[in-house]
Amino acid sequence: MRSSEGISGWSDIGGRRFAVTRQVLESDAARCITGASVWDAEPLWEKLHAASRDAGLNGLAALSAVDIALWDLRGKIAGLPVHKLLGGPARQRMAACATLACDGSHVEQAAKRASQMAAAGYRWLRLAVTARDLPLNTSADPAIRIAAAVRAAAGAGMQLIVNLGGAYLPTRAVEVGRRLHGEFGVRYIEDPVSLDHLRELAQVSEGIDALVCAGGAGCTRWAARDLIEHGKVDVIASAIALAGGITEANKIAALAQSLSKPLMPRAPHGPLAAAAALHVAASVLTAGPAVDWPAAALGGVYSGVPEMQDGFVRVSQAPGLGVTVNLDRLGKESGA
Amino acid sequence: MTASNGVTGWGECDADNPPLMAAFVEHSLKKHILGEDPWDSARLWDAMFFGNHDHGPGGALANSIAGVDIALWDLKGKLLGVPAFQLLGGRFRDRIRAYGSFGVGFGKKVTVEQAAEQARRFVRQGFTAVKLRMQIRENRQNPDPDPTFAYAAAVRSAIGPKIDFFIDANNGYSAGRGIEVVRRLKEEFDIVLIEEPVSDQTHQETAEVIRAVDTPVIAGEKEYTRWQQRELITLGNPDYLNPDTIKAGGLTEMKRIAAIADAFGKPIICHNTRPTLGTAAALHFIASIPNCGPMMEYIDLENFPELRRLMKPPLRFEGGFLCVPEGPGLGVEVDEDAIRKAAKA
Numbered sequence: 119m120r121s122s123e124g125i126s127g128w129s130d131i132g133g134r135r136f137a138v139t140r141q142v143l144e145s146d147a148a149r150c151i152t153g154a155s156v157w158d159a160e161p162l163w164e165k166l167h168a169a170s171r172d173a174g175l176n177g178l179a180a181l182s183a184v185d186i187a188l189w190d191l192r193g194k195i196a197g198l199p200v201h202k203l204l205g206g207p208a209r210q211r212m213a214a215c216a217t218l219a220c221d222g223s224h225v226e227q228a229a230k231r232a233s234q235m236a237a238a239g240y241r242w243l244r245l246a247v248t249a250r251d252l253p254l255n256t257s258a259d260p261a262i263r264i265a266a267a268v269r270a271a272a273g274a275g276m277q278l279i280v281n282l283g284g285a286y287l288p289t290r291a292v293e294v295g296r297r298l299h300g301e302f303g304v305r306y307i308e309d310p311v312s313l314d315h316l317r318e319l320a321q322v323s324e325g326i327d328a329l330v331c332a333g334g335a336g337c338t339r340w341a342a343r344d345l346i347e348h349g350k351v352d353v354i355a356s357a358i359a360l361a362g363g364i365t366e367a368n369k370i371a372a373l374a375q376s377l378s379k380p381l382m383p384r385a386p387h388g389p390l391a392a393a394a395a396l397h398v399a400a401s402v403l404t405a406g407p408a409v410d411w412p413a414a415a416l417g418g419v420y421s422g423v424p425e426m427q428d429g430f431v432r433v434s435q436a437p438g439l440g441v442t443v444n445l446d447r448l449g450k451e452s453g454a
Numbered sequence: 455m456t457a458s459n460g461v462t463g464w465g466e467c468d469a470d471n472p473p474l475m476a477a478f479v480e481h482s483l484k485k486h487i488l489g490e491d492p493w494d495s496a497r498l499w500d501a502m503f504f505g506n507h508d509h510g511p512g513g514a515l516a517n518s519i520a521g522v523d524i525a526l527w528d529l530k531g532k533l534l535g536v537p538a539f540q541l542l543g544g545r546f547r548d549r550i551r552a553y554g555s556f557g558v559g560f561g562k563k564v565t566v567e568q569a570a571e572q573a574r575r576f577v578r579q580g581f582t583a584v585k586l587r588m589q590i591r592e593n594r595q596n597p598d599p600d601p602t603f604a605y606a607a608a609v610r611s612a613i614g615p616k617i618d619f620f621i622d623a624n625n626g627y628s629a630g631r632g633i634e635v636v637r638r639l640k641e642e643f644d645i646v647l648i649e650e651p652v653s654d655q656t657h658q659e660t661a662e663v664i665r666a667v668d669t670p671v672i673a674g675e676k677e678y679t680r681w682q683q684r685e686l687i688t689l690g691n692p693d694y695l696n697p698d699t700i701k702a703g704g705l706t707e708m709k710r711i712a713a714i715a716d717a718f719g720k721p722i723i724c725h726n727t728r729p730t731l732g733t734a735a736a737l738h739f740i741a742s743i744p745n746c747g748p749m750m751e752y753i754d755l756e757n758f759p760e761l762r763r764l765m766k767p768p769l770r771f772e773g774g775f776l777c778v779p780e781g782p783g784l785g786v787e788v789d790e791d792a793i794r795k796a797a798k799a
Contacts, residue, residue, distance in 0.1 A: 155540070158540075158543075160543035160743070160744055161544045161744075164546075202491075204496065205494065205496020205499070207494070207497060208496075343717040347688075369713035369716070375710075376683075376684040
């Protein structure tokens with residue numbers, strides 16, 4: 119995103135159907151943004167949201183990217199880090215949470231990575247059980263096995279979040295959730311039942327002691343409201359590149375906070391999105407941990423990416439997002 | 455509020471009890487602000503609010519924080535040379551329809567004839583909507599006889615059939631009686647809204663009225679924080695919310711309230727009874743929110759000639775619309791000498 123003065127703002131792009139997202143960016147976004155005031159965060163958000171709704175989650179990915187890039191641009195124009203434009207930091211640093219995925223076929227490898235992450239200083243670990251195609255209501259369910267191995271490898275001091283990939287029927291999710299919490303001290307259970315199954319989500323939330331969280335697969339303020347009101351979630355997960363960007367994440371944070379639901383910023387979509395999520399979370403009273411660290415710097419394409427130290431990441435004090443995209447490196451990495 | 459480089463920001467606290475507001479600012483809020491970064495306005499809001507939480511979060515604390523917070527936004531805009539609405543998220547609109555609002559003190563302060571005259575004056579000034587505040591309140595609940603109907607008849611007759619007309623019961627009814635009154639006011643005087651028909655302390659009663667009547671209900675002038683507004687929304691379910699910028703914690707909290715209201719599909723019709731910085735701040739807020747209702751509250755400036763001299767340039771009110779100021783910060787300069795003079799008077 120480039121301003122008329124030649125200042126540029128950047129974002130990563132979330133989602134997987136990049137052809138659809140690209141189409142929204144090149145048609146709707148170009149039409150809505152070209153010539154607009156860089157300060158019109160909310161009017162542009164509403165305009166592009168209305169224009170891109172029929173593209174679903176991939177439209178939301180385009181909208182999120184535009185919004186994040188505009189905030190980067192605004193920060194650079196004002197000479198302020200984005201979190202200052204959002205009202206300043208409630209905290210300078212936030213506990214960083216590493217993410218680890220396992221489908222049950224290489225449990226030893228997952229355990230090894232967990233112990234490496236513990237050694238690196240992480241005190242939070244998010245374990246994604248990616249076994250959606252298995253008949254999970256049978257004894258072949260790998261979730262308990264994986265959790266047991268990861269807990270043993272990571273040690274008792276590691277805070278665990280387990281993402282169940284929306285794989286269970288609610289009664290089984292309650293059974294598994296109780297075991298994960300009771301036997302392995304899992305703090306958060308994420309996406310225990312299929313996306314959009316709010317009744318079932320509420321059933322799980324009411325049935326287990328671990329905090330239930332959802333929203334990370336994409337969510338606006340309205341979806342967040344329904345997750346809280348009807349899904350009875352305890353924690354709102356927000357992947358900023360699929361949650362309408364900084365403008366929307368900030369609104370979701372206000373809503374979640376008024377209902378005593380902490381915001382868990384997820385950032386699986388790259389360093390710019392990770393930095394953006396951190397700027398929002400830093401400005402929100404009840405947020406954390408910052409999930410999906412470390413954010414890959416991709417062989418020097420990005421510089422200024424916050425790094426985990428002693429289990430925490432610090433929000434950048436540089437103007438905008440504080441992450442620089444090195445254009446010559448970008449060409450090399452993409453083979454262009 | 456003066457920054458270390460000499461740039462100043464101005465705010466306005468709730469106007470009902472100036473000495474109380476001044477004491478709060480001086481003794482409870484100032485220590486959280488001095489030496490801090492104005493760009494940390496949300497963090498400072500939290501510091502002021504949670505640092506004084508024991509005073510009771512839902513009253514004078516939020517009312518006084520409002521003034522400090524508005525001054526911070528004015529200051530931030532002036533530091534960067536941009537209007538406050540830009541920092542608040544951009545501009546959806548550059549003007550807003552205003553409705554003329556006046557109170558009759560339950561018929562004890564203003565006669566029926568005076569009320570009709572006031573309503574006519576609003577129409578002459580260009581207002582296309584008028585609100586009659588009955589100011590019944592809970593301590594005179596379900597009055598019998600009820601002066602509301604005589605006042606409503608006089609106002610409707612004075613403004614003619616084309617001007618939008620609505621009534622603020624100021625919490626004067628129980629749900630059962632409120633439903634009966636609203637239906638009658640709609641049928642006889644074609645009201646377009648009813649404001650706070652029942653107590654603001656029992657949101658269930660608000661919900662009961664809303665389920666029964668087909669006139670939109672507006673409420674929320676006494677809910678000063680995001681938590682109180684959320685409670686009103688989820689329990690009372692009013693059609694419109696009317697928080698006031700100089701009462702509900704200032705621009706920082708109003709933006710949070712707007713986000714929550716929008717998530718629940720509730721537009722905002724700003725409560726606003728001061729033609730000074732409070733109105734300027736409300737206009738910047740209104741410019742910046744997607745879920746703005748069809749109008750905002752304003753008053754008869756002719757009743758407050760001394761207040762018009764406190765700010766330059768004066769706010770533009772044209773053809774029934776208030777215009778959003780354009781300059782840096784709140785877009786108005788305060789005449790400090792005029793304020794001192796007015797304060798002594």
